[in-house]
Amino acid sequence: MIGVVLLGGLLGILNSTMAAVATTTLASALHASLSTVGWASTGFLLAVTATIPFTTWAVDKYGGRRLWLAGLAVFTAGSLAAGLAWDAGSLIAFRTLQGFGAGLLDPLVLILLARAAGPARAGRVMGLMGVVLSLGPVLGPVAGGAVLGGLSWRWMFLLSVPVGLIAYLLAVHVLPTDPPAGRHPAVRLDVLGLALLAPGFAALVLALSQTAEHGAFTAWQALLPLAVGIALITGYVLHALGSRRTPPLIDVRLFTSRGFTASVTIMGLGGLANFATLFALPLYYQQEHGHGVLAAGLLMAPAGLGGAIAMPLAGRLSDRIGARGLAAGGALVAGISALAFTRIAADTSQAWSVLAALTIGLGMGCFSAPTMGSLYRSLPGPLVAQGSSVLYMLNQLGAALGIALVTLILQTSADVITGFHGVFWLVTVLIAAVLAATPLLPGRPRTPAAHSEPATTPAKAS
Incomplete structure (x- = not known):
């Protein structure tokens, strides 16, 4: 089951990062400007962000299996349509459709795995999930460069179709059947909360995307959605705190749990650092050393490889000894590696940057998997879906903010090396x-028996 779920989760990550390296090619092929074609990626990202809060409610209403199959169907249909797009407008529309499918799949990966594993094995399973999170952003540019080097741009999307179909068929046979409808009392959809939270987070992501495109936080194209996003999120918090009749999509009182707040904070900051690293490294190799997309992707691959090696091991170990020591050690290794990048000069051998990328990946993997495991150990079962949604929405914000900050630093620096040092x-x-x-x-994790009692409020950290 774990492998089938991870296969579906890898689809969205690979497809989004593959498309990100093809903006110039798509603009030329579709006779459109770079800014117009850029909305194919922005639309995907916004659709993902807007769909995640709905998934929080829908997984309990319709069941994880049904929602997972629906997400795969929507994503695969969007992939086929994007591969057949005839102009920039149709590509943007079909990429947005893909995003709605990914918005169902992304949080469901964590929800399904966390529910299947239980608190006692949360670190182990989150470590396996971390392999996808680590390799996906790295393999995407490599795969995108390989496809563009020998095939039409359409195959970046069409290749997802057979993989999506295989993932769908495997899920039909492997995922456990959902409980019969009506077995549990139906929870009413928090319509007002959805109307505030989904567009609120999407507006914040749009603001950060526009900041990267226009190179300034003060551009009106960034300030307007930023103001709208802050207003909507503030409205949601007030609504959630005052909600009585209908349970809110995400209970903001989750953040009164020290363990939950610490976990999502670390994952948010770590995700921001990771996206900044993965965005800056290929630019360094391309601009300073003149490498193409494929070569730059291969040179940055050790960052993802380090995370893929460390996360399963650290996650499994955290189930026995807890997250604190592993996370502290991993952060120390990652911090030293980031400092090493600030010492790289124009004439430094690329072997050193490859080694630093590997060790920063190892360090980030050592604090990411244990932290994800501790997040799910700090939540009672009914709140796993809400915790997953918070984590994924912060992940989307981290990606957008990381790209925006790296773009601003590089644009305002005197040269590539100075900007590269600023990023790190x-x-x-x-x-x-x-x-x-x-x-x-x-x-240190409590015994499984300690987790067997039902809970109705966020668990306090030990």
């Missing part, structure tokens, strides 16, 4: 904040 001083500060937050993580 930022990464160093972010990882230092992660290190400072690790003592707040839950301690």
Whole structure:
């Protein structure tokens, strides 16, 4: 079951990162401007962000299996349509459809795996999930460069169709059957909460995307959606705190749990540092060393490989000894590696940057998997879906903010190396904040029996 779920989760990550390296090719093929074609990626990202809060409610209403199959069907149909797009407008529309499918799949990966594993094996399963999260953003550019080097751009989307169909058929046979309808009392959809939260987070992501495109936080194209997003999110918090008749989509009182707050903070800061690293490295190899997309992707691959090696091992170990020590050690290794990047000069051998990328991936993997495991250990079963939604929405914000900050730093720097150093001083500060937050993580996991009692409020960290 785990492999089938991870296969579906890898689809969206690979497809989004593959398309990101093809903007110039798509603009030329579809006779459109770069800014217009850029909306194919922006539309995908916004659709993902807007769909995640709905998934929180729908997984209990319709069941994880039904929703997973629906997400695969929507994503696969969007992939086929995007591969057949005839102009920029149709590509943007079909990429948005893909995003709605990915918005169902992304949080469901964590929800299904966390429910299947239980608290006692949360770290182990989150470590396996971390392999997808680590390799997906790295393999995407490599695969995208390989496809564009020998095939039409359409195959970046069409290749997802047979994979999606295989994932669908495997899920039909492997995923457990959902409980019969009506077995549990139906929970009413928080319509007002959905109307506030989904567009609120989407507006924040749009603001950050526009910041990266226009190179300034002060551009009106960024300030307007930022103001709208803050207003909507504030409205949601007030609504959720005052909600009585209908349970809110995400109970903001989750953040009164020290363990939950520490976990999502570390994952948010770590995700921001990771996206900044993965966005800056290929630009460094392309602009400073003149490599193409494929070569730059291969040179940055050690960052993802390090995470893929460390996360399963650290996740499994955290189930026995807890997250604090592993997370602190991983943050220390990642911080030293980020500092090493600030010492790289134009004439430094690329072997050193490859080694630093591997060790920063190892360090991030050592604090990410245990932290994800501790997050699910700190939540009672009924709140797993809400915790997954919070984590994924912060992940989307981290991706957008990381790209925006790297873009601004590079655009305002005197040269490529100065900008590269600035990016990794930022990464160093972010990882230092992660290190400072690790003592707040839950301690050694309690025995499985301690988790067997039902809970109705967020669990306090030990």
